[in-house]
Amino acid sequence: MIELQNASRWYGQVIGLNDVTCKIEPGVTALLGVNGAGKTTLMRLITGQMMPTTGSITVCGIEPFCNPEVFRKIGYCPDIDNFYEHLSGRQFVEAMARMSGFDAAESKTRTQEMMVKVGMAERCDKIILGYSKGMRQRIKLAQAMLHEPDIILLDEPLNGLDPIGRRELMDLLNILAKQGKTILVSSHILFEVEQMTRNILLLHRGRLLASGDLRVIRELIDKHPHRIRIQTDRPRDVAEKLVALPYVQSVHLDARGNAIELRTKSPAEFYEELPKLCLDHGLPIEGISSPDNNLESVFRYLVGE
């Protein structure tokens, strides 16, 4: 769907995106990175607002810069709070629908449908000037999705949304992803991104640090062994057996005495071995969790901050 080949973008002497090569396929992909990582630059390149300085970008095989053909397939929710403040939400979205090529009647219908979908049906006739951040976010989402694009790019869409709004948006994105749409979401809220997808693109200082499935990426990070927490009422017995395994690097007893935390570089082998070990030695295990097998840890390990 979206393909970047050695794409770089310079702003004068500052590099915004540095030699990025990746493919974004249908489904939800999270675009992660700290401020200044190049997320918005990447979004702008894909949405044809900018040209890459070197390399190439294609959307459905077409170069996107200034290309209306691509804009028909793309819905973009930018990371700005600016609007035509004197218009009402409905008027704004309707105008965007007209600019997407729909006639007046079709624009009205689609606008009404989108307003219901983003939860603004009751409030969309007030002027945007009086809108809260969350209401603005919903209007931006409406204008991005009203023409039913195949590719949806959402730049920080969760900002300003209340918990219910976030949940609704995540559900909506999941439905769209199941319909085969390509959705790229940039966000700082890692916990919620993780609930949306495990497929990530991680940018840092303009470079693509990692792309793909979060679990696979986590396994590839050798520098930081996996931490696995095991709850048991006999922590010393469990620790004694586990520490003998060749791929277990260390075992720590929890201060409260009902859990141990071990570190391993081969979590897959460990998880395979563990049930057998428990059965053979009659070890009572009440729970297993992996505190650093999440997006936040992966993000922290890769970015090094």
Place this chain on the structure above:
Amino acid sequence: MITFLYTFALRDFLRVRRLLAWIFVVGVLFGIVKLVAIVSREPDGVKTYLRLADLFLFRVLALASAIISTAVVSAEIEQKTIVYLLTRPIPRWQLLLGRTFAAMTMCVIVGIMAGSALAVASMGVSGLGHNYFHRDILGIVVGSVFYTSFFVLLSLWINRSMIVNLLYAFGAETIFGNMPGDLKMLSIGYYLEVLSRRPSVTTGNQMQDAMNSLMVSTLTPQMAWLATLVGVVACLVISSLWFSTHEYLPREDIE
């Protein structure tokens, strides 16, 4: 699509707050002309009209165009709303032309308001039916088209173009407009004066009148039409090409 873009932009230009600002400018112009008419005690209102139209009318038009033209692209960049326009499936030249035509229309409206105020303040309400005023309306329409297309082009090349547009409207136009001989042709206002075909008015000041007679135009109205047409088409074509091949991003820090 151009029609929708035109009406969308024009509706924005005709917002009450914006319109009130222009009504205020026209009101000030009306007050100045009325004051001059009273102070000069000129019995012939037509002479007052001609003298002050020379001085004010196309200046106000240039001012209006300089300000309104920036709303076509520049203001969208400043307000960051350009992103909504540029990510729609509209060829950029259509986007630019639709909005430029709306800006031209708004300039015509402001120009006619200013011309009417000038005519009424100097000749009374009957001035609205006077031949000179009607000819000035032609100059206003042509001037709106020419100034707007030129200022839109400038605004595509220059960041925060309002200042440059205003400097041109007041500085360059005045300097070029008062140059002797063919150098006057560098001023857009000069072509508009030729097209309006206003008769020269004696001021009573012999030195001034002698200077004015030295500055007599050699440009025919036909040539002025041709130059205007070429200028407008050139500005619009270059603007469309430029806007279709260059980046226009919301003004903010890069991320």
